[in-house]
Amino acid sequence: xxxxxxxxxxxWTIIKRRVLDIGxxxxxxxxxxxxxxxxxxxxxQSVNKNVQGTYFSGFTLEWYKRMFRDxxxxxAIQNTISIAVLATLISxxxxxxxALGINSLNSRRRRQMIILNNVPVLNADVVTGVxxxxxxxxxxxxxxxEFILGYETMLIAHVFFCIPYVVLxxxxxxxxxxxxxxxxxxxxxxxxxxALMKVIIPSIRTGIFTGALLAFTMSFDDFVISYLVAGEExxxxxxxxxxxxxxxxxxxxxxxxxxxxxxxxxxxLLILIIYNIVLIKKQKRERKVRVNLS
Amino acid sequence: xxxxxxxxxxLLFVIxxxxxxxxxxxxxxxSFAAFSKTFNSVYINAFVKSIVxxxxxxxxxxxxxxxxxxxxxxxxxxxxxxFLLILIMPMFTNMLLRVNTINKLLRxxxxxxxxxxxxxxxxxxxxAVVLVMVLMYLPxxxxxxxxxxxxxxxxxxxxxxxxxxxxxxxxxxxxLPLSLKGISSGIIMVFLPxxxxxxxxxxxxxxxxxxxxxxxxxxxxxGNVITTDYPVGSLLSIIILIAVMGSLWLISKxxxxxxxxx
Numbered sequence: 001x002x003x004x005x006x007x008x009x010x011x012w013t014i015i016k017r018r019v020l021d022i023g024x025x026x027x028x029x030x031x032x033x034x035x036x037x038x039x040x041x042x043x044x045q046s047v048n049k050n051v052q053g054t055y056f057s058g059f060t061l062e063w064y065k066r067m068f069r070d071x072x073x074x075x076a077i078q079n080t081i082s083i084a085v086l087a088t089l090i091s092x093x094x095x096x097x098x099a100l101g102i103n104s105l106n107s108r109r110r111r112q113m114i115i116l117n118n119v120p121v122l123n124a125d126v127v128t129g130v131x132x133x134x135x136x137x138x139x140x141x142x143x144x145x146e147f148i149l150g151y152e153t154m155l156i157a158h159v160f161f162c163i164p165y166v167v168l169x170x171x172x173x174x175x176x177x178x179x180x181x182x183x184x185x186x187x188x189x190x191x192x193x194x195a196l197m198k199v200i201i202p203s204i205r206t207g208i209f210t211g212a213l214l215a216f217t218m219s220f221d222d223f224v225i226s227y228l229v230a231g232e233e234x235x236x237x238x239x240x241x242x243x244x245x246x247x248x249x250x251x252x253x254x255x256x257x258x259x260x261x262x263x264x265x266x267x268x269l270l271i272l273i274i275y276n277i278v279l280i281k282k283q284k285r286e287r288k289v290r291v292n293l294s
Numbered sequence: 295x296x297x298x299x300x301x302x303x304x305l306l307f308v309i310x311x312x313x314x315x316x317x318x319x320x321x322x323x324x325s326f327a328a329f330s331k332t333f334n335s336v337y338i339n340a341f342v343k344s345i346v347x348x349x350x351x352x353x354x355x356x357x358x359x360x361x362x363x364x365x366x367x368x369x370x371x372x373x374x375x376x377f378l379l380i381l382i383m384p385m386f387t388n389m390l391l392r393v394n395t396i397n398k399l400l401r402x403x404x405x406x407x408x409x410x411x412x413x414x415x416x417x418x419x420x421x422a423v424v425l426v427m428v429l430m431y432l433p434x435x436x437x438x439x440x441x442x443x444x445x446x447x448x449x450x451x452x453x454x455x456x457x458x459x460x461x462x463x464x465x466x467x468x469x470l471p472l473s474l475k476g477i478s479s480g481i482i483m484v485f486l487p488x489x490x491x492x493x494x495x496x497x498x499x500x501x502x503x504x505x506x507x508x509x510x511x512x513x514x515x516x517g518n519v520i521t522t523d524y525p526v527g528s529l530l531s532i533i534i535l536i537a538v539m540g541s542l543w544l545i546s547k548x549x550x551x552x553x554x555x556x
Contacts, residue, residue: 024365031362034429035384038395042387045395115546119299122482122545123538124490126510127531131302133514134309134528217382221389223493228514241390245497254394261387268386272379 039265046258063255064263070256076240077260079151083236084219087158092212094159095166100200102167103174114171117164129228132157136229149231157229158219165218166211173207174200303535310529337509337530344505347420348489351427352435355484356477358428359435363476364469366436367443378440381433389430393497396426400498418499426498427488434487435480442476443469475548482541490534506530 049058067073102113120128132153140148177200185195201208223238230239237260244253366377384392400416416422446469454464488494492507513527 027361028365031358031432032380035381035432038392038399038429039384039387041395041399042391111546115542116299118542118545119538122486122541124486124507124534126490126492126507127534127538130510130514130527130531131306134305134524135302138305217385221385223390238388238390241388241394242493245390245394257388257391261391265383265387268383272383275379 039261042258043262043265046255046262048255051252051255063259066252067256067259072235073237073240073253073256073260076235076237079154079234080220080236080238083151083155083158084216086155087162087219088212088216091159091162091215092166092208095163095211095215096170096201096204096208098163099167099170099174100196102171117167119164120161121164121168125222125224126228128161129157129225132160132225133228147231149229151230151234154226154230154234154236157225158222161222161225162215162219165214166208169211169214170204170207173204177203306528306532306535310525310532312525337506340504340506340509341533344489344507347424347505348427348485351424351431351488352481352485354424354428355432355435356480359432359480360439360473360477362432363436363439363443367440378437381436385433390493390497393426393430393494396429397422397498400425418502420503422498423495423503426494427491430494431484431488434483438479438483439473439476442473446472478544478548482545486538486541506534 044056046063047059047061048056049060049062050056098117102110102117105113133149136148136153136156140146181199181203182195185199186192190198221238222236223242226236227239227242230236235243237257241253241257244257369377400422416425450468450472451464454468455461459467489505490507490510492505492511495503495505496508496511510527510530513523513530
């Protein structure tokens with residue numbers, strides 16, 4: 001059937017394919033533009049002299065200077081970064097251990113544990129936040145500290161909601177690991193812990209790395225859960241923004257936030273570009289090796 | 295893990311049956327007050343509105359996200375992974391800030407108008423809320439669909455073509471059914487956060503629109519102190535939790551390893 005059509009009207013098919021091809025790229029480009037437009041606007045606004053941001057009235061770096069002078073904002077940024085780093089480290093280690101544990105279970109128990117692991121992933125942020133809020137509050141009543149909410153509770157909450165992402169990205173890699181490798185290491189006289197560190201961990205490295213990256217992204221951008229469990233004193237960057245949103249007339253806050261975000265976007269972009277260059281170089285090298293071998 | 299997952303559910307359940315001013319168990323007593331307070335028209339309307347808006351946003355996410363994931367998965371470039379990174383990158387920009395920026399563009403007097411002469415003037419409306427939801431959660435629809443499309447064996451598509459189906463029919467009979475798993479994960483990943491989001495309606499409508507998330511926020515004593523009512527807050531959380539449990543069950547049926555949740 002297809003062949004008949006092709007013989008009858010080859011030109012038409014070619015044109016159709018061209019149009020589809022162009023349409024495909026236009027669509028991709030449009031969606032990407034839609035996703036990136038706010039970020040481009042943020043970067044433009046961060047160097048805009050106009051406070052309201054309705055006009056572009058000239059280039060300035062004033063907001064970047066003010067951002068570093070704003071103690072409240074700087075503290076919020078410090079909290080965001082330190083919590084993201086700590087939560088990533090702790091949850092990557094704990095998540096990997098959990099994944100190893102889940103992987104060693106029989107299939108029924110394994111299914112149950114994965115369902116349990118998925119609860120925080122699927123749960124609405126508000127509900128997670130509310131539950132953690134009650135847990136911390138009651139623990140506070142229990143140990144006699146009414147104002148328990150703060151930096152520590154925020155860190156625990158972040159570790160809690162980051163762990164499942166690490167588990168989810170490590171598990172598939174663990175599935176691919178050949179079980180005989182571990183046994184072979186044991187047979188060759190390696191102690192269990194050594195076998196784990198030397199055989200299993202290196203082979204699930206990419207999964208651990210993806211998990212850590214996800215955990216960092218989640219923690220870095222979190223608002224709802226932090227907002228519910230951090231109390232009134234400690235703020236991360238999202239909470240600082242929300243506070244600015246709530247307090248009417250704090251228009252000066254926005255350009256500073258734009259400046260901070262422009263810096264973050266540029267850093268991420270830089271990391272991505274470097275990563276891609278490294279990746280391309282690696283692929284080229286591999287191809288060369290393959291050519292030499294053949 | 296168990297401590298943080300199962301105990302809170304029990305705790306929420308207990309609190310919703312109590313009547314208390316603050317978190318003080320001594321003055322708390324058993325009552326159904328929270329139930330009668332929760333099931334009044336204001337909250338039910340908020341629930342219905344949240345569900346409707348989130349459903350519309352989810353539908354748009356499928357309409358845009360599926361073709362996007364499909365196109366990316368058929369691309370012939372060496373590094374499809376970096377294409378996904380392009381999608382992830384906007385997520386490093388703070389979500390609240392992105393919502394706020396988009397909202398400012400939707401105002402009658404905006405950067406857009408002064409730059410291109412386009413005045414959208416839909417700020418604060420339900421359309422604006424849905425638009426912002428779609429822009430925020432689109433990547434969460436694309437990823438799971440992309441994951442399952444990647445895994446489809448190309449020989450299946452070849453087989454279908456060899457058996458005489460055209461491209462469209464192959465897509466309808468082979469690709470689409472095989473990617474349903476990703477679509478359902480995507481729906482859950484987009485619908486739940488959209489329906490329970492309180493920041494998007496708050497920022498877009500400047501506090502005027504009350505969706506279910508905003509009500510919980512008020513009841514938890516975060517908006518302001520007067521509206522604090524922990525039992526009602528926990529009861530509303532439990533209602534959402536039931537929906538979450540439903541989707542958990544669904545996920546455990548279609549995707550036991552949780553591959554599409556990342």
